[in-house]
Amino acid sequence: MISKNQDDSFKVLWDNTTYKAITYYNEGKYNEALALAKLSIDIAKKIYGRESTKVAISMNNLSLIYDAQGKFEEAEYLSIESLKIWKNQLGPDDPNIATSLNNLAGIYVSRGKYKEAESLYERSLEIKQKVFGENHVEIATSYNNLADLYRLEKKYNEAESLYNKAIEIFEKTKNNKNPDIGSSFNNLAEILKIKGQYDEALKLYKKAFEIWKTSYGPDHPDIATAINNIAGIYYLEGNYAEAEKLYKEVLKIDEKIYGQNHHYNAMTFNNIALVKEGMGQYEDAEKYFKEAIEISQNTLGKTHPSLVIYLNNVAGLYRAKERYKEAEFYFKRGLLVLEKAFGTSSPDVAMALLNLAEMYDSIGRVEEAKRFSESAKSIYKKAFKNS
Structure with missing residues (x-):
C-alpha cells in the first residue's frame, strides 16, 4: 500500500x-x-x-x-x-x-x-x-506538417501554399523565433530549390539555421538539417569543396546524436558520394553510395522507398562508368522497391522504367528499351487521365 x-x-x-x-x-x-x-x-x-x-x-x-x-x-x-x-x-x-x-x-x-x-x-x-480557430501557432504547425507530406508526395504547389500559410500565422502571432517557423522557412526553401530558385532557397535555409541555432545550440538534429541543406545548394552550384566540408560537419553532428547506424547517416553518405562523383573521385563515390545503401537497409529495411534514391544513384554511377550489369542490378532493385511501396501504376515506377529503358537503348538492347519505355508511357497516360 x-x-x-x-x-x-x-x-x-x-x-x-x-x-x-x-x-x-x-x-x-x-x-x-x-x-x-x-x-x-x-x-x-x-x-x-x-x-x-x-x-x-x-x-x-x-x-x-x-x-x-x-x-x-x-x-x-x-x-x-x-x-x-x-x-x-x-x-x-x-x-x-x-x-x-x-x-x-x-x-x-x-x-x-x-x-x-x-x-x-x-x-x-x-x-x-x-x-x-485559424490564427494559432498549433494551426501553423499542422499546416507545416501537412505541407511536408505534400512535398514528399511531389504535390509542390499545395505544399508551397501551406508553408506560406504557416509562416503568415507564425508572423501574425509574433512567433518569429519559434523553431517551427524555422521548419517552415527550411521546407519552403526545399520547394524553391526544386524549382531551381537557388539564391532564394539559400536565404531561407540560412534563416532557418539562425533560428534553430538560437533555439537549440550547435549539436541538434535541426542544425544538422540546416547545414545539410545549405551544403545541398553549394553542391547544385558546383561548389563541391564547400559542400563536402559541410556534409562532413553534418555527419559529425549526426553520429554524435544517433550513433553510426542511423538512416540520417545514410542520407549524408549519399550526399558525400554525389559530391565525390561531381569531383570525378569515382571510387570514393562508390564506397559512400554502398555505405548509404547498407545503413538504409539495416535501419529502414530493404523495401523502404528512401532506399531507391541510393540504389538509383549508385546505378547511375555504374552506368556512367559503363559497368552496365551492375547498373542494371541496382536500377531493377529500385524498381521492385517502388512497385512494392506504391503499386505498379505509380509515376515513380514509370520513372524507374524509363531509367532502365534509357540504359538499354544506350547499349543496343533496343527491344527491352522499347518494352520498358512503353510501360512507362502507359503509366503516365493513366496518371494524367486520373488527375
Whole structure:
C-alpha cells in the first residue's frame, strides 16, 4: 500500500522524469531521454493507473524518441496505444487527440505510409481548427506538417501554399523565433530549390539555421538539417569543396546524436558520394553510395522507398562508368522497391522504367528499351487521365 507522502513523491518524480525526458529529446540526446521516458511510464502506471492520461503522455514521449532513433515499429505501437487512452478518457475532439494523431502521422511518414499519414494530419488539423480557430501557432504547425507530406508526395504547389500559410500565422502571432517557423522557412526553401530558385532557397535555409541555432545550440538534429541543406545548394552550384566540408560537419553532428547506424547517416553518405562523383573521385563515390545503401537497409529495411534514391544513384554511377550489369542490378532493385511501396501504376515506377529503358537503348538492347519505355508511357497516360 502506498502512503499519501509516497504518492506525492511519486507524482513529483513523474513530473521530473517526464520534463527531463522531453528536455533531452529536444536537445537530441536520445539515449538519455529513452531511459527517463521508460521510467516515467512505469511511475505513471503505478500511481495513476494503466489507463490514465499520464500513461498516454509518457507513451507518446517514448514513441517520439523511438521515431527519432529510427525504431519505427516500437514508435507506431506506443503511439497507437497512447491514442487509444486519449480517446477513451477525453473523447474524439480534445487537443491532446490532435497531438497524438499528428505524432502517429509523423511515424507513418517515416515508414513511407503516406496515405495513412495524410488522413491523420487532416483529422488533427480539423480538431485544432475547432478548438483554436485559424490564427494559432498549433494551426501553423499542422499546416507545416501537412505541407511536408505534400512535398514528399511531389504535390509542390499545395505544399508551397501551406508553408506560406504557416509562416503568415507564425508572423501574425509574433512567433518569429519559434523553431517551427524555422521548419517552415527550411521546407519552403526545399520547394524553391526544386524549382531551381537557388539564391532564394539559400536565404531561407540560412534563416532557418539562425533560428534553430538560437533555439537549440550547435549539436541538434535541426542544425544538422540546416547545414545539410545549405551544403545541398553549394553542391547544385558546383561548389563541391564547400559542400563536402559541410556534409562532413553534418555527419559529425549526426553520429554524435544517433550513433553510426542511423538512416540520417545514410542520407549524408549519399550526399558525400554525389559530391565525390561531381569531383570525378569515382571510387570514393562508390564506397559512400554502398555505405548509404547498407545503413538504409539495416535501419529502414530493404523495401523502404528512401532506399531507391541510393540504389538509383549508385546505378547511375555504374552506368556512367559503363559497368552496365551492375547498373542494371541496382536500377531493377529500385524498381521492385517502388512497385512494392506504391503499386505498379505509380509515376515513380514509370520513372524507374524509363531509367532502365534509357540504359538499354544506350547499349543496343533496343527491344527491352522499347518494352520498358512503353510501360512507362502507359503509366503516365493513366496518371494524367486520373488527375
